Amino acid sequence: MIALAVRLGPLVLASRSPQRRAILAQLGLEFTVADPAYAEHDPERADPRALAARHAAGKAGSVPGDRVLGVDTVVALGDRVLAKPDGREQAEAFLRELSGRTHEVHSGLCLVAGGVRHELVETTRVTFVPLSDADMAWYVASGEWRERAGGYAIQGRGAALVERIEGDYTNVVGLPVPALLRAMAKAVR
Numbered sequence: 072m073i074a075l076a077v078r079l080g081p082l083v084l085a086s087r088s089p090q091r092r093a094i095l096a097q098l099g100l101e102f103t104v105a106d107p108a109y110a111e112h113d114p115e116r117a118d119p120r121a122l123a124a125r126h127a128a129g130k131a132g133s134v135p136g137d138r139v140l141g142v143d144t145v146v147a148l149g150d151r152v153l154a155k156p157d158g159r160e161q162a163e164a165f166l167r168e169l170s171g172r173t174h175e176v177h178s179g180l181c182l183v184a185g186g187v188r189h190e191l192v193e194t195t196r197v198t199f200v201p202l203s204d205a206d207m208a209w210y211v212a213s214g215e216w217r218e219r220a221g222g223y224a225i226q227g228r229g230a231a232l233v234e235r236i237e238g239d240y241t242n243v244v245g246l247p248v249p250a251l252l253r254a255m256a257k258a259v260r
Contacts, residue, residue: 079184079255083136085109090226090245091142098248107141109133113154119147120177120192127179128190138258141181144245146221148174156222163211165222166232171201174221176243180250184258191254193247195238197225202232 081101084091095102107130113122123145131141146153148168156162175194182189202210215229216222223229225236225243241248 079138079259081138082182083134083139085130085134085139085141088142088245090224094241094244094246094248102140105134105136105139107131107133109141111143113152116150117152119145119150119152119175120179120194122152123177123179124181124190124192125179127181128188131181131183131188137184139183140251141183142178142246144176144178144220144242146174146176148172153221155218155220156216159211162216162222163207165216166199166202166207166210169199169202169221169223169232170207171199173198176221178242178245178247178250180247180254182251182254182258184255187258189254189257191247191250193239193242193250195236195240195242195247197236197243198234199232200234206232 084102084104085107087106092104109129111126123143126143127141131139153165156165173196175196178193180191210228213228215224215227223232225233236243239247239249
């Protein structure tokens with residue numbers, strides 16, 4: 072499947088995320104980056120999976136190109152979406168909510184190739200260790216929570232917050248590689 076997916080050719084990544092760029096580069100895929108002209112709006116009671124799918128499609132549809140990839144990651148504790156914290160206090164509040172609990176990370180992926188949209192949503196369950204006030208203060212002081220859904224980054228210091236994951240690790244980082252390869256393979260068939 073990997074060789075088939077690579078035959079698709081260069082992608083346009085509709086994302087500002089350095090993590091997504093890093094994953095595509097690690098895979099050796101050819102790509103350029105375009106800032107999506109899409110404003111995310113998170114309705115209060117939105118279904119987290121549907122929200123991730125809608126944002127991914129909105130990002131992909133906002134950028135011109137023959138092969139455009141849009142991705143969005145949503146962290147949900149039950150039906151409650153934990154977006155990007157708006158400050159230190161909210162980052163700490165998110166960590167307090169996630170402490171010792173299991174939450175879900177949903178990534179919507181939309182690959183537009185040849186005028187056809189290939190859409191997938193990947194879900195990974197993440198369980199945090201119980202966090203003390205000192206643990207939360209340490210993490211919030213790092214600043215790593217900024218611009219991160221749920222207020223943490225598993226690929227950095229946030230790894231210390233995690234007890235276990237069930238599912239795709241790259242999904243939690245921000246770009247589910249197995250889902251991407253499936254979408255790319257479908258696009259070349």
